[in-house]
Amino acid sequence: MRYKNQAFDVPVDTAAVAQAAFPKGNPYMTMRDEIGPLYDDSHFAHLFSHAGRRGESPGNLALVLVMQHMEGLTDQQAADAVRSRIDWKYALGLELTDAGFDRTVLVNFRKRLLAGSEELALLEHMLARFQEMGYLKGQGKQRTDSTHVLAATRELNRLELVGETMRHALEASARVAPPWLQQQATPEWFGRYGRRLDQYRLPDTKKERQELAEVIGQNGVELLQAVYATKTTPELKSLPEVEGLRQVWVQQYLLQEGEVRWRRPDDRPPGERLIQSPHDLEARYSQKGGGANWTGYKVHFTETCDRDKPRLVTHVLTTPSTVPDSQVTTTIQQDLGANGLSPAEHYVDAGYIDAGNLVESIDTAIDLIGPIQPDSNWQGRDLQAFDLSCFTIDWQAQQATCPMGEKSVSWSPGHDNYDHEITHVRFARATCAACPQRERCTRAKKNGRSLKLRTKTEHEARQRAWQRQETSTFKEKYKRRAGVEGLISQGVRRSGLRRTPYIGLAKTHLHNILVAAATNLTRVVAWLEGSYPAQTRVSAFQALAPST
Ligand code: SF4
Structure with a gap:
């Protein structure tokens, strides 16, 4: 050709x-x-x-x-x-x-x-060319960060969601099988679903809204039953809009004694499975630590940060918004390794680090550099309290020793909700009840202190990371991660990174790859023209501070 x-x-x-x-x-x-x-x-x-x-x-x-x-x-x-x-x-x-x-x-x-x-070929061929030009090599320094990406859909409340899902399925069916749908639809359907179901058209009281939700639920079940029963237009079953209706109905309704009931909010699937819009079935609702929330996706960018070379995006990963950062650390490192771009040092924030990927990084000879999150319990948040790092663990004897020199009395291996191997360790109730430091250690009224340990390798990796992050060398080194925000900001300003123009995860991922490729090309051209990345600006006053 x-x-x-x-x-x-x-x-x-x-x-x-x-x-x-x-x-x-x-x-x-x-x-x-x-x-x-x-x-x-x-x-x-x-x-x-x-x-x-x-x-x-x-x-x-x-x-x-x-x-x-x-x-x-x-x-x-x-x-x-x-x-x-x-x-x-x-x-x-x-x-x-x-x-x-x-x-x-x-x-x-x-x-x-x-x-x-x-889609990844767009980035990979570009990176291969930059490797030939000497701008990129494995075993350097790289950093990863993520940002939210809003879905290209409108935010819907639950009632709008079911109404809009029904309307969407009817629109699609009307395009494929108009005479068939004309026979199925009742006069009320044309009034109810003829236009978009907006908040301003919905009833005010809770009772009326519940009733409307159940009427919509009943209509949806009738439509699905008709679609699955028809022999004349079997293609209706494979319409994505009809499949979307089925999935949303499973999540939002229950069939009880022949009646369609709207599920209670606490009786619905977890957030990672909950569909938010019939127009994008893969977008998910999520909340950030600071309380901000969004519906859509999350993109993780990894870029080089060696000082003598242009900063280049080496990896792009797009996930539903609900996937925690710590679940993608290993994937990113494995992908980089497969392309010969494994970093020697990988800088990330606390969200990307847990005990499991600390160990996996050691296995792949990558130094994962970032602060580890403190224990999630109160002892981890209170600087005066005895957190896990205050206990000595004898793995062979299967016993822990507390800061007061007392030995644990039980050691029970098991698994947590995420199927991680864990061990529950307990101290004797009577010992802890008599302990003068009890207030710093446990708030349990009826039991002694308990600990939840990950595996020996994970526990030790975590302890080492914990000790390292307290050193001034680590704090100085970790400053290198901060510049990654510049990459996100460049993507937002030039290419509208924070709102996908497309529907669905695959197209959003393609958009994110193009943002990364465009950023790389802009940076290499700037480098070729003699414009090098600026160091993080320091104010005149900050520059006078004594080095620590
Ligand atoms: S409360 Fe129990 S485990 Fe904690 S320091 Fe005192 S004796 Fe040790």
Whole structure:
């Protein structure tokens, strides 16, 4: 298959006009001259049919997607830029007369990337080129941070959710099987679901809202029963909107003695499974530590932070908003290792560290650097109290010794709710009751102090990390993590990182990868033009502070 346009050399006319238009240079010209064509057609050729007429160069389309995110352009604006801007033509190696393409070509290219699971190729081929250029190497320093990404849907309360889910399923069914739906729908359905179910149209009292929710529930069950019973239009069953209706109904309603009942709030599935909108079934509701909440996703970026090289994003991970940071640390490190980009030092905040991934980091020879969270119980929060670090554990004898020199009296291995191996350790009630330091140790009225231990390896890794983070060397070293906020801020300002323009996790992930690729390209071009990352600014007064 031949493609239009991809050429290593910039056409002579384009080069002459670009040099006249930008006598002092231009970032896109620097990019083309110093980096060369980043993507080759062969990287993406397998996503296209080998028959039919000549298509646009896949390598160039990939680069256009990245350039689009460098400037935060819409598809239409990006297609216009390809057609009309000299610097874009130079970067893409196009003839001056090249008419470009319709914006739908970009839409289709993104679809092909997702269908072929090739979205990561946009970042990987770029990183491979930067490795060739000496800007990237394994065994350096990298840091990871995450930020929230709002779903491209409206926030809905529970009543709006069920009403909107029903309306969405009816709209989809009406497009696929209009005569069939006309037979099923009652006159009330047209009044109730003909328009979007907004808050202002809903009843005020709790009782009326409950009644309406159960009427909607009954209507949904009737629609689902009709869809599953029909032999004339079996395709209705496989509509995503109908499947969404089924899933939302399972989560929000109960069938009791033939009646459809709205579930109580405490009788619904946990947050990680709870659908928030029929328009994006994968977006989840989550709350941050500070109380801020959002519905959508979370993106984790990992970037290099060696001082003698441009800072480059090496890894992007998008998850539902409910996945804790500590659950992705190992995945990120394994992915980096698989691409030959394992860092020697990995800087993260406390959310990414738990005993398990401290041990896994040791196994992969990565120094995971960050503060570990204190014990979640009150002893961990009170500086005067005896937390776990105050106890000596003899794993062989299966016994703990408390700060007052007393020995534990029971040792019971088991598992916690997350299936982690744990051991419950107890001290004798009578011993603790007579202890002069009891107030610093336990608030249990009827029992002695109890401890919950992870495995020996995890416990020891945690203790070592705890001791290390108290040192001034660690505190100085850990300052390196702070700059990662600059990456998030760049993504937010240039590419609207905090609100996905797409529906669903896969498309949101593609968007996040493009934000990362655009950031990398911007940074390398800036580096090539002699603009190096600024160190964190220190005020004139702070600069006078004695070093610790
Ligand atoms: S309360 Fe019990 S476990 Fe705690 S220090 Fe006193 S004797 Fe030891």
